[in-house]
Amino acid sequence: MNSLALNLNNILNETQAGFLLSSMGKKLYFPKGIVAQSAEASAKANKYNATAGMAFNKKKPLILSGLSYNINNMDTNDYITYAPTPGVMELRELWKSQIIKKNPGLENIHTSLPIVVPGLTSGISNTADLFLDPGDNLVIPDLFWGNYQLIFEIRKEVNIKRFSFLGVIKLIQPL
Incomplete structure (x- = not known):
């Protein structure tokens, strides 16, 4: 197993998060190479930087003129560059504040910032990778x-173990 994954497992050992991880979840880690190389290139590349899937000229992303032709009054860094892996920090902080606003009981409970995913299916798939092993039972509504x-x-x-969604709704309705 990769040493980064081993280090993360050691940190999570004896915690609920560590206990819940699947065998795949215990093997996952965020590689340092991509982030470190990109940061080094950003710091040292005076003219061109073409790391991490983007090409820059003097700290500005290179873009085809036909793509930028109709976009006015906006910095190319705001609409053409990759978002950070977990999402834009300001969006994540705003999202968390909205969660707390809608659920005031969470205000004094330590929680992490939400992570942005490209879509619900991707988020569900990533969660399954982190927490489910073959043969596990998963209880979900029948709908x-x-x-x-x-x-x-x-x-x-x-x-998949199903339960009646409508049956639960009937149980929680006031008499």
Whole structure:
């Protein structure tokens, strides 16, 4: 196993998060090479920098003139560059403040910032990778999107256990 993953597992050992990780989740880590190389190139590249999937000229992203032709009054760094892996920090902080505003009971509870994902299916798939092993049981309502079966039963080989969503609704309705 990669030493970065081992270090992360040592940190999470004996915590609930560490206990919940799947075998794949315990092997995952964020590689330092890409981030370190990109940071070094940003600091040392005086004219061109073409690391991390983007090309820059004097700290400005290179863009085809046909793409930027109709975009006025906006810095190319704001609309053409990659967002940070977990999402734009200001958006994540605003999102967390909205979560607390809608759920005031969370105000004094330490929570991390939300992570931005490219879509719900991607988020569900990533979560399944982190926390589910083949043969695990997953309890979900009987009303769910078809991609759940593809992610959980086919891809992750998890046993879906369904419960009646409408039955729960009937239970929580006031008499």
